[in-house]
Every structure is written in structure tokens, then in C-alpha cells.
Amino acid sequence: MTRPLLLRGARLIDPDAGRDEVGDLLVIDGRIADLGGTLAAPDGAELLDAAGAVLCPGLVDMRAALGEPGFEYRETIASAAAAAAAGGITTLAALPDSVPALDDPALVRLLRARGEETASLTIHPYGAATRGCRGEELAELGLLREAGAVAFGDGQACIASARLMKLALSYARCIGGRIVQHPEEPVLAAGAAATDGEWAMRLGLPGVPAVAELIQVQRDIELARLTGGALHFAHVSTAAALGAIRAAKADGLNVTCDTAPPYFDLNETAIGDWRSYAKLSPPLRREADRLAVCAGLADGTIDAVASDHQPRDADDKRLPFAQASPGAAGLATLLAVTLARGHGGDLTLPRAIELLTAAPARVLGIEAGRMRRGDPADLCLFDLDAGWQIVAGELPGKAQNTPFDGRPVEGRVLGTWKAGRRVHG
Amino acid sequence: MQPASRHLLAIQGLHPRQITALLDLAESYALLNRSGKTQRDRLRGRTLINLFFEDSTRTRTSFELAGKRLGADVINMSVATSSVNKGETLLDTAATLNAMHCDLLVVRHDQSGAPALLAQKVDAAVINAGDGTHEHPTQALLDALTIRRHRGELAGLVVAICGDVAHSRVARSNILLLVAMGCSVRVVGPPTLIPGAITALGVSVHHDMRAGLAGADIVMMLRLQRERMTRGLVPSAREYFRFFGLDRDKLAYAKPDALVMHPGPMNRGVEIASDVADDPVRSLIREQVEMGVAVRMAVLDALSRGGGL
Numbered sequence: 001m002t003r004p005l006l007l008r009g010a011r012l013i014d015p016d017a018g019r020d021e022v023g024d025l026l027v028i029d030g031r032i033a034d035l036g037g038t039l040a041a042p043d044g045a046e047l048l049d050a051a052g053a054v055l056c057p058g059l060v061d062m063r064a065a066l067g068e069p070g071f072e073y074r075e076t077i078a079s080a081a082a083a084a085a086a087g088g089i090t091t092l093a094a095l096p097d098s099v100p101a102l103d104d105p106a107l108v109r110l111l112r113a114r115g116e117e118t119a120s121l122t123i124h125p126y127g128a129a130t131r132g133c134r135g136e137e138l139a140e141l142g143l144l145r146e147a148g149a150v151a152f153g154d155g156q157a158c159i160a161s162a163r164l165m166k167l168a169l170s171y172a173r174c175i176g177g178r179i180v181q182h183p184e185e186p187v188l189a190a191g192a193a194a195t196d197g198e199w200a201m202r203l204g205l206p207g208v209p210a211v212a213e214l215i216q217v218q219r220d221i222e223l224a225r226l227t228g229g230a231l232h233f234a235h236v237s238t239a240a241a242l243g244a245i246r247a248a249k250a251d252g253l254n255v256t257c258d259t260a261p262p263y264f265d266l267n268e269t270a271i272g273d274w275r276s277y278a279k280l281s282p283p284l285r286r287e288a289d290r291l292a293v294c295a296g297l298a299d300g301t302i303d304a305v306a307s308d309h310q311p312r313d314a315d316d317k318r319l320p321f322a323q324a325s326p327g328a329a330g331l332a333t334l335l336a337v338t339l340a341r342g343h344g345g346d347l348t349l350p351r352a353i354e355l356l357t358a359a360p361a362r363v364l365g366i367e368a369g370r371m372r373r374g375d376p377a378d379l380c381l382f383d384l385d386a387g388w389q390i391v392a393g394e395l396p397g398k399a400q401n402t403p404f405d406g407r408p409v410e411g412r413v414l415g416t417w418k419a420g421r422r423v424h425g
Numbered sequence: 426m427q428p429a430s431r432h433l434l435a436i437q438g439l440h441p442r443q444i445t446a447l448l449d450l451a452e453s454y455a456l457l458n459r460s461g462k463t464q465r466d467r468l469r470g471r472t473l474i475n476l477f478f479e480d481s482t483r484t485r486t487s488f489e490l491a492g493k494r495l496g497a498d499v500i501n502m503s504v505a506t507s508s509v510n511k512g513e514t515l516l517d518t519a520a521t522l523n524a525m526h527c528d529l530l531v532v533r534h535d536q537s538g539a540p541a542l543l544a545q546k547v548d549a550a551v552i553n554a555g556d557g558t559h560e561h562p563t564q565a566l567l568d569a570l571t572i573r574r575h576r577g578e579l580a581g582l583v584v585a586i587c588g589d590v591a592h593s594r595v596a597r598s599n600i601l602l603l604v605a606m607g608c609s610v611r612v613v614g615p616p617t618l619i620p621g622a623i624t625a626l627g628v629s630v631h632h633d634m635r636a637g638l639a640g641a642d643i644v645m646m647l648r649l650q651r652e653r654m655t656r657g658l659v660p661s662a663r664e665y666f667r668f669f670g671l672d673r674d675k676l677a678y679a680k681p682d683a684l685v686m687h688p689g690p691m692n693r694g695v696e697i698a699s700d701v702a703d704d705p706v707r708s709l710i711r712e713q714v715e716m717g718v719a720v721r722m723a724v725l726d727a728l729s730r731g732g733g734l
Binding site: 197204 | 539559621623
């Protein structure tokens with residue numbers, strides 16, 4: 001039995017309930033006992049003055065690769081959990097293209113258990129859509145779902161076969177769980193290190209035309225229309241693809257999408273002189289695409305912001321650019337870089353938080369990212385205006401491959417609670 | 426104008442004054458070479474390492490000769506590469522080179538940006554001898570020197586660069602240099618071999634060779650690698666030669682005294698006809714090789730002075 005905790009005078013923001021008010025929040029036995037207004041402190045309660053800070057639900061990161069299993073030299077679940085806690089994340093959906101891939105129910109159960117062991121992070125594993133994420137035959141979606149797979153996809157690999165995608169969308173209807181696509185036409189994208197255009201041309205890098213994203217998105221939208229399946233596009237990064245998704249939503253299709261901070265905070269020029277920390281998949285785009293992603297966040301075309309965390313070791317990155325492994329660490333910087341959109345004026349603060357909490361929980365169909373009475377007290381307390389600088393090498397956790405190295409940001413996590421237990425700050 | 430660099434990694438970023446200074450110095454070495462004299466005290470006691478991750482007898486020999494004519498101790502390292510361990514080799518090699526106290530490091534690599542990555546890790550002055558599809562700065566300098574010797578000045582000349590621009594580091598460096606020096610540069614080739622964004626470098630694009638060569642002072646041909654055909658970027662060698670190979674007929678569209686260049690090695694009958702390549706009046710191809718040594722002597726000399734370019 002832990003002491004009750006009373007957080008006092010915070011700005012309580014819970015987009016799920018439409019709450020944005022200054023008030024108290026009381027935690028008893030790991031759950032939210034009450035919130036809003038001025039609350040009386042129970043006997044023996046721990047008091048925390050949160051005046052001036054924002055208290056919101058613990059963040060829900062709907063897309064992150066964990067180094068474990070298979071790439072423990074990059075990151076372990078323990079180090080990822082530390083980084084997540086420092087970033088205010090209490091729930092995370094883990095990509096299935098680990099080694100081995102999460103194509104077996106036992107592996108899904110293992111990942112969930114490993115999350116519970118951290119006592120700071122709930123891990124919802126994705127199930128592999130195809131065996132080994134190889135794109136050849138459907139994985140056991142039903143058994144994976146039973147074991148707790150939150151949705152299905154092949155991680156960083158595009159589900160290339162139209163037939164398999166049609167089958168997956170169709171079959172998943174009877175078991176629940178979205179099909180998540182990495183939308184990049186793989187033949188066009190083969191060998192590419194950057195987006196086609198002046199920047200790639202000047203650096204002499206093989207490029208993929210930005211339209212490779214639209215081509216994949218359009219095919220899969222038509223397959224969703226055909227099958228009535230639930231489809232999600234990961235890390236959407238181009239204006240054209242967002243236009244197609246906007247139209248599909250207007251047609252009433254069950255289509256959702258997310259993006260990640262690099263795609264609304266950086267453009268292709270971040271590559272600079274072959275900065276491999278800015279090598280991502282999909283690659284960074286032109287400024288016009290970045291602006292379209294910002295607009296998509298504001299108008300609701302983009303349902304959620306995910307960290308798109310891809311831990312990499314220095315040796316994966318200290319290579320000639322085209323040979324360097326793509327991907328960026330994103331857990332610890334997810335909140336601050338997303339808040340920059342709020343500071344920049346595109347997003348209201350509640351909308352920015354919604355994109356990180358209730359919205360991804362809705363897409364995944366999980367109970368998280370909200371602050372209702374009786375809910376587990378997964379909480380994130382942050383100072384909206386406190387400035388800090390993102391520095392590669394000084395991030396919490398093991399993975400240091402941030403493309404935001406040197407970027408000043410505002411918004412510092414003061415405390416993170418998992419089921420009422422303080423796990424950061 | 427960028428601050429003086431202790432390396433030569435690219436033409437991009439060089440100011441026209443820096444380019445002119447290098448060409449002037451190279452000119453003096455060209456005269457020296459023709460006189461049969463040497464300046465072996467210039468780099469005496471300095472170590473020059475030719476680090477080639479990609480085969481190139483021609484460029485390596487040129488740098489070797491340049492270094493030796495200036496009195497440097499020249500060592501050639503060819504690094505056998507497998508696609509798996511290239512990167513590790515690169516940084517491991519950097520550590521090795523530092524331990525050897527190498528002064529000048531000439532790097533050829535099949536990956537764009539590899540010399541720049543190496544330059545961050547080594548103490549030596551790094552000279553890019555061609556990286557992937559990025560740049561080949563000494564080639565552009567030697568081409569400019571060759572042109573200048575025949576036309577007096579670069580500004581105002583019409584230069585047509587023809588062929589596989591998309592995969593050519595020679596084309597990128599030449600475009601950047603010639604545009605910076607006031608040439609009017611055209612690129613000529615099939616759309617599959619011309620990047621759409623190339624116009625951002627200040628060139629015009631032609632897909633018809635005759636139109637592209639019309640009125641040109643200089644016709645610069647690029648090497649077409651066999652691999653481009655196996656990847657389907659052009660259907661066949663004979664089709665390529667038919668439309669984009671330089672023969673007498675197409676050359677006739679350029680100025681009557683237009684000069685022909687090629688960085689070598691040539692694919693005779695693919696991008697250039699033998700009678701054009703070997704024409705003693707129109708072809709500068711052999712002189713390019715000669716100027717290559719002079720330009721590399723100038724670059725080694727300039728970088729070894731410690732003040733950068």
C-alpha cells in the first residue's frame with residue numbers, strides 16, 4: 001500500500017474528456033481517485049505542488065522499434081523504458097520486425113511480459129502481418145491477436161504484394177486489429193538513401209521519388225475500399241499521400257495514419273553534408289511536404305504522432321551515408337518536438353497532447369492515454385516553457401541517434417508516473 | 426567564400442578566386458613538366474598516401490606522378506572491399522593512417538561522402554579523387570585548365586556535357602566549376618540519365634544531341650558504364666551510340682573549331698567514335714591526362730602549405 005498522492009494546481013489536460021483546467025489530481029492505490037477543482041488531501045497523502053505545470057495522461061507512443069530481441073547492442077527493453085519514462089511515455093506499441101520477428105504468439109506474450117517487468121512501460125507488441133516480416137505468407141493473425149498483438153504490420157518493410165495486403169485487410173476484419181503499412185513502393189525505393197531532388201543530386205545520393213509514398217497509399221486505400229478492412233499508414237511524410245488519405249477518410253473508409261516528429265520538424269536539408277543521423281526511412285522530404293504534414297496535424301488528417309523510434313548504434317551510423325542504417329531515436333524527444341508545433345502556432349496545446357495520448361490509443365483500440373476516475377494513474381507532468389537542448393550523447397537510454405542534435409526545444413518532462421508509481425523525475 | 430579548407434573534397438563551396446589560383450599554379454606546373462624539370466624539394470619529407478577503395482589506374486598513377494615530381498614519399502594502398510565491411514574498413518583505416526603520420530591523403534571511394542567522412546577522422550589533408558556519384562574535383566580542375574589553355578578564358582564559353590550525367594561525379598564537379606567560372610553549360614542525354622533537379626545547378630537540359638551541341642565551344646563526353654544498360658536505363662549500347670554517341674555527324678552541329686573532351690577511360694563506339702576521339706586537332710583527351718598531373722601537383726602543393734586552399 002503506497003501513500004496517496006495529491007498533485008496540486010496543475011493545468012489538467014485530458015483531450016479524451018475535453019478537459020483543460022487548473023486543478024488537483026488524486027492518486028490512490030495506483031489509480032486516479034479524483035481530479036479537477038480543489039481536492040482535499042487524504043491523511044498521510046504525499047503532496048506535490050504542480051502549479052504552473054501541465055499534467056496530462058502518460059504518452060502513448062504507437063510506433064517504436066525496440067532493440068530487443070535481436071539488436072541488444074543498440075538498445076535493451078530496460079534502456080528503452082528509461083528513455084520512454086524520461087520522455088513521458090507510459091504506453092508503447094513495439095514494432096514486429098525484430099529478430100526473430102513477432103510472428104509467433106509466444107513472442108508477443110514475451111514482449112508484453114518484458115514490458116510488465118519494467119514496471120514503467122506497457123508494451124503492446126505489433127504482430128507481424130507476414131511470417132518473418134518477409135512479405136511472403138500471412139502470419140497467424142488470429143493467434144497473435146489472442147496473445148495480445150495490438151495491430152499487424154511488417155515494421156520497416158512495406159507489405160509489397162497486393163494480394164497479401166488484400167488478404168490481410170480482409171482476414172483481420174474477423175479478429176480486430178488494424179493492418180499497418182510502411183507506405184513506400186519498394187521497387188522504386190530500393191537502394192535509395194534520400195528523397196529524389198536537388199539535395200540528393202548535389203550530394204550524389206541515390207534517391208527515391210517522393211511519389212513512391214503516394215503510389216503505395218493509393219493502392220492500399222483501394223484495397224481497404226475493396227475489403228472494408230481497417231488500414232493504418234505509418235509515418236506519412238508527403239503532401240500527396242496526405243491528400244489521398246484525406247480523400248479516403250472523406251469517403252468514409254476506415255483509414256488512419258500517423259507521422260513522426262522528424263517529418264514535421266525537419267526537411268531534407270537536415271542531411272547537410274551526409275549527416276547519417278538524419279538518414280531515415282522514409283527519407284526526409286522537401287520543405288513543402290513538411291508544411292503539408294504540419295497542416296495534416298492541425299486539420300486531423302493525421303490521427304497521431306508516434307516517436308518512430310529506431311535505435312541505432314554509432315557503428316550503424318558512422319558509415320558513408322548510403323551505407324548507414326536508417327532510423328532515429330525518438331522516445332526522449334517526442335513530447336518536446338511535438339510541442340514545438342504548439343509553440344509555433346499550428347496546434348493548440350490540447351490538440352498536440354491529443355496526438356500523443358487519446359488519438360493513438362483510439363487508433364490502436366487500447367485503454368490508455370486518458371485520465372478518468374478509476375483509470376490507472378499513468379501520468380506525465382511537464383513544464384511547457386522550460387527550455388533545453390537536444391544533444392546526441394546526452395539523451396536518456398542507450399540510443400543516441402537523434403536527428404535533432406543541437407536543437408533547442410521548450411517543454412521539459414518533470415515527472416512520469418506509471419500506475420501511480422513515479423518512474424521519472 | 427568559405428573559410429580556407431585544409432582538404433579538397435568538392436568543387437561545391439570553392440570561390441572562383443580559389444579556382445583561378447589553383448589553375449594558375451597548375452599552369453606553372455604544366456610548363457615545368459614540359460620543360461622536363463622537377464621541384465623535388467617542394468614536398469620532400471612529406472608522405473602522400475593514395476587510398477583507393479575503387480580501382481582506377483589512371484587517377485592513381487596521375488596522383489602518384491604528381492607526388493613524386495614534387496618529392497613526396499608516395500604510397501599506394503588499394504583496399505579490397507566487400508560490400509559488408511566497407512564502412513568499418515574506412516574508419517579503421519583512418520585510425521591506421523593517423524598512426525602513420527600521413528600528410529596528404531588521396532581518396533577514391535564508391536560511396537558518395539566517404540572522403541568527407543574520412544576527413545573528419547584523419548589528421549592528413551584529404552583530396553577527393555572521386556566519391557560515388559558525388560564529385561571528382563581534380564578532374565574538373567584539369568578539364569578547366571585544359572580548356573583555358575586552348576580558349577584563354579572560361580567565361581562565356583558554351584560547354585555541352587553529354588551522357589550519363591545522373592551517375593557522373595565528373596559531370597557534377599565540372600558543372601559546378603564551369604558555371605561558377607561563367608560558362609554557359611548544357612547537359613545532354615536521355616531523360617533516364619539526367620536528374621530532373623540538375624537545372625538547379627544553372628544548366629540547361631537537352632535530350633536531342635544535335636540541339637544540345639549547336640554552337641558549343643566544348644563537347645565533353647562522359648563514360649557510360651555497362652551497368653547502366655543492365656539496369657535498363659538505356660536499352661542497348663548500339664541504341665545509345667545512335668542517339669547519344671559522339672560521331673562526326675553530331676560534332677558538326679557544334680562550332681567548327683569545337684574541342685572534344687573525355688575523362689577516360691573511353692568506351693569507343695558507345696559514347697564516342699574512335700575517329701573523333703583520336704582526331705589530333707579536335708580531341709583534347711591526351712592533353713587532359715597531361716594536365717591532370719599538373720593540376721594534382723598544384724593541389725598537393727597548395728594543401729601542403731598549411732594555409733588551406
